[in-house]
Structures are given as structure tokens and as C-alpha cells.
Amino acid sequence: MLPVVVVHGGADHIPKERSKNSMSGVCSATRAGYAVLKGGGSSMDAVVEAVTQLENNPSFNAGCGSVLTVKGDVEMDAIVMDGKTLGSGAVSAVRNIANPVQLARLVMDKTSHACLTAEGASQFARSMGVPEVPQESLITEYIRMHWKKNLAPGANPVECQMGKMGTVGAVAVDSEGNVACATSTGGILNKMEGRVGDTPCIGCGGYADNQTGAVSTTGHGEAIMKVTLARLILFHMEQGQSVEAASDLGLAYMKSRVGGLGGVVTVDPQGNWAARFSSLQMAWAAAQKDTLHYGVYCGEHFTQSIEDPN
Numbered sequence: 001m002l003p004v005v006v007v008h009g010g011a012d013h014i015p016k017e018r019s020k021n022s023m024s025g026v027c028s029a030t031r032a033g034y035a036v037l038k039g040g041g042s043s044m045d046a047v048v049e050a051v052t053q054l055e056n057n058p059s060f061n062a063g064c065g066s067v068l069t070v071k072g073d074v075e076m077d078a079i080v081m082d083g084k085t086l087g088s089g090a091v092s093a094v095r096n097i098a099n100p101v102q103l104a105r106l107v108m109d110k111t112s113h114a115c116l117t118a119e120g121a122s123q124f125a126r127s128m129g130v131p132e133v134p135q136e137s138l139i140t141e142y143i144r145m146h147w148k149k150n151l152a153p154g155a156n157p158v159e160c161q162m163g164k165m166g167t168v169g170a171v172a173v174d175s176e177g178n179v180a181c182a183t184s185t186g187g188i189l190n191k192m193e194g195r196v197g198d199t200p201c202i203g204c205g206g207y208a209d210n211q212t213g214a215v216s217t218t219g220h221g222e223a224i225m226k227v228t229l230a231r232l233i234l235f236h237m238e239q240g241q242s243v244e245a246a247s248d249l250g251l252a253y254m255k256s257r258v259g260g261l262g263g264v265v266t267v268d269p270q271g272n273w274a275a276r277f278s279s280l281q282m283a284w285a286a287a288q289k290d291t292l293h294y295g296v297y298c299g300e301h302f303t304q305s306i307e308d309p310n
């Protein structure tokens with residue numbers, strides 16, 4: 001069954017005109033992650049590659065395309081976790097870098113800490129030679145327009161949040177049965193300066209353990225943190241539930257207990273996988289046995305050969 005990579009582009013209400021871009025973005029990121037696995041790379045290499053591609057794609061709320069704080073700035077969160085060692089690395093409220101997921105991996109690989117935040121994360125990035133980028137290069141016109149709309153008197157923050165929640169994430173199993181996860185986000189639109197969401201919090205934005213599986217989450221961060229969604233899903237798997245049933249149980253609990261909507265991608269070490277969501281849509285894709293699987297609306301599941309162009 002192995003290897004496999006599963007990618008999401010955020011639990012969302014994706015406007016029709018943007019769903020095509022989201023779909024092709026997650027498909028090409030999945031292809032890139034799968035190529036890493038086929039080339040003998042680890043599950044960690046594969047999830048970082050897939051998430052890097054999505055951070056570089058302005059259609060998603062991560063890296064370039066991140067939503068803005070109430071003051072109009074970009075502050076990003078990311079996490080990686082390695083199921084073999086339970087090693088993890090995260091950054092929160094980090095500014096002026098293109099690929100927070102790569103910095104999260106450096107936190108895991110090069111420090112004895114699990115998370116660096118804000119200016120400390122930037123200093124660490126500089127010390128590792130990560131190039132600083134101007135904030136303007138991370139901001140798209142689309143996001144700036146919605147930021148302004150949300151500041152207007154009488155704005156409906158729920159409606160304005162729609163279509164801009166596209167956090168990105170990936171889980172993978174490599175040929176040795178090692179699992180890994182990675183998640184990256186600009187957070188939620190018009191958040192307070194310094195707000196840290198679920199994404200960089202271990203067990204919330206992601207978790208990976210070779211004994212159970214790996215999960216990457218998306219959705220309303222404050223709700224995800226209340227139920228530690230990634231770890232909750234793995235708990236259900238430990239109790240014998242399948243990847244799909246465990247994902248649905250976790251999402252259903254978050255909805256009934258705290259009224260939160262979201263989505264997840266989940267794998268177990270055998271290579272079983274699921275992409276599930278309680279939001280209206282979630283762009284997702286998976287690659288296994290040279291087949292690409294993908295969908296965006298509830299119940300949608302297309303397949304094609306990995307060789308076929310989008």
C-alpha cells in the first residue's frame with residue numbers, strides 16, 4: 001500500500017471562480033510530494049516539499065497569499081512532525097519569510113526547542129541564512145481587498161472569512177513506514193496582532209506518530225485547539241477506528257461540542273488514508289500506486305494516472 005502523500009488546501013467556502021486554482025494547486029503539490037517519495041525521500045521530505053509548493057502559490061492562505069492581521073501585516077504559523085522520533089518543529093507569528101514550513105523544519109533539526117515565535121523566529125531564520133523577503137511580496141490584491149472589506153463598518157466577519165481560510169497541509173507515509181505531517185497558514189483574516197492559532201501547536205495543527213499515524217488539520221483554529229483535533233483523531237485510531245471513521249469522529253466532536261468546522265488529511269503507517277471535512281469544501285489530493293485522487297466538494301472523488309497532466 002505504501003507510499004502515499006495526502007495534501008489539503010484548507011477547509012473553506014471556496015468561491016466557484018477560485019476552486020479550479022485550488023484544485024490544480026493541491027494536485028501539483030501532491031505530485032511533487034509523491035515524486036520525493038518515489039525518489040526514495042522520507043515522508044518528512046515529501047510533506048515539506050508539498051507544503052512549500054502551496055506556500056509559493058498565491059491561491060492559498062500560507063506564505064504568499066496569507067491573510068492579514070487587523071493592522072494589515074502578514075504573520076504566519078507552521079509546524080512539522082516526524083512520526084519516527086516524535087520530533088517536531090514550529091514557528092508562530094513569523095514575518096518576512098517565504099516558506100515558514102522550512103523554518104519549522106530547521107527548528108526541529110537545528111534547535112533543542114519545539115517552537116520559536118515572532119522576532120525570535122526571525123532572528124533564528126537570519127542565523128540559518130534564510131532570506132528575508134519584503135512583506136509586500138507575500139500580499140496579494142485579493143487578500144488586501146478582503147482585509148479592507150472586513151474593516152468597513154457593518155462588515156460581516158463570518159461572510160468575509162469565506163474563501164480565505166486556505167491553510168495548507170500534508171501527511172505522508174514513506175517506503176519504510178515512517179509517517180510525517182506539515183501544516184502552514186497565515187491564520188484567520190483580520191486577526192489580532194500576535195494571535196497564534198492551532199497550526200503551530202502540537203496535537204492541534206498536526207501530529208505524527210509511527211505507532212498510530214499522522215494528521216494535518218485546517219479550520220477555525222480556536223475550535224481546533226479546544227479539542228486538540230489532530231491528537232483526538234489519532235486517539236480514535238488507537239481505539240481501533242479506521243483513518244476515515246476516526247477523522248469523522250474528531251470533526252463531528254468539534255462541531256457538536258464547540259460548533260467548529262474544519263477538515264483533515266489522515267494516514268496510518270500501513271498507507272491507508274483519508275481526506276475529510278465538515279466545512280462546505282476542502283481542496284484535497286492524494287497520490288498512491290501511481291494514481292492521483294482529488295476532490296473539493298463533499299462526496300467528490302476523482303482519480304487519474306499520476307502521469308496525466310492536470
Ligand SMILES: NC(=O)C[C@H](N)C(=O)O
Binds near residue numbers: 165166186221
Ligand atoms: N484556515 C485555517 O485552517 C486557519 C487556521 N487553522 C487558523 O486558525 O489559524
